[in-house]
Amino acid sequence: MLRLNVSRKRALSVVKELDAFPKVVEDCKETTASGGGFSIMTFCIIMVLVLSEIEYYTSTELKFDYEVDTNFTRKIKINIDMTIAMRCAHIGADILDQTGQDVFSYGKLKEEPVYFELSPKQQEYLKFTQEVNDYLRQEYHALQDLMWRSDKPTFRGAMPPREVMKTGVPDACRVHGSLEVSKVAGNYHVTAGKSVPVIPKGHAHIAFMIEPSDYNFTHRIDHFSFGDPVTGVVYPLDGTLYVTDNNYHIFQYFIKVVPTEVRTYTNNVDTYQFAVTERNRSINHKEGSHGVPGIFVKYDLSALLIRVREEHKPYWQFLVRMCGIIGGVFCVSGMLQSLANFMYDALCCRLKVGKYGRQGSYDEAVKGLPPMSLPNEVAAAPLLNSAEERDAQDGFPLQNSGFR
Incomplete structure (x- = not known):
């Protein structure tokens, strides 16, 4: 039993020798006003950094994975809502893709006679849409800064109805609806004349009864997207408005479509992103500018598939950063x-x-x-000049040392 107690004491003494946090007696500590000021400043800095880290780690981030799209049989939905400054009887809108399939098998868009000039409320909505898209193009150069975040406000709406109906014959045609097309490159176009099928495949637009003065492809795109609409996705063509004074004018939009699977806390959909390049010119055969007047939207699909996942940052990183912040600020403040x-x-x-x-x-x-x-205070002792005086002070009598 005695040996056990001795071994425990030795082990305890060894553990005490390994103490990396020695304690200082309170009587040996000296506190100053400058040290108190540095301490207050240090605690304030630590608090600000800790709060910022908590805000940073409570937010989510988007993870993007890229892989080859192997789903070849999937159909693509194209959502269209645009207004052309021509009568509905003078235009034809349809899609022709690389498969050469009959254009009428994809569905049919609705044609509605309307007035191209907008009401004050509609103009306000169009201006707001244009400002939003301009702001997004200028400020956000990376999609992950805005798209599909569960904590980000998103804009989504539609053109409001006209407050007061105008009198007279409508001067424009609104083409809107959705089409189910094959997953290949295609061409959506609006040109003069109604389309008729051509054997063995394809179609043609018959426009021989339309006067040249009736041509006017001034148009406005209220909405153009692929797949199911998703909250938070930016559609680049929304709010596009082009006005031309030339009857023979061609507008071309080249679109690159990327399939995207979104798996976030608020969205679980399959959609499509796309980028647009625009080009327009006047047609003048005498000057060598050939073509067919109209609006042509040529789209092509990418072979890559993007998977988007929303994740929280790991909390072990939060603990490591917190230790680094507290220890680093204390060390730096002590050195300062x-x-x-x-x-x-x-x-x-x-x-x-x-x-x-x-x-x-x-x-x-x-x-x-x-x-x-x-x-x-101690009185100074008198100086002794001889050895006899010192001996007398010590108790020895003075003696004469002469000879008889």
């Missing part, structure tokens, strides 16, 4: 305080100010000290 004290002492010593100033008289130095801490 030591440097400040060193510079202060060096300056005071150089200028002989503060505690390094010249000492006053003894009375000024001991002023305010308790009596017990002052030394007692």
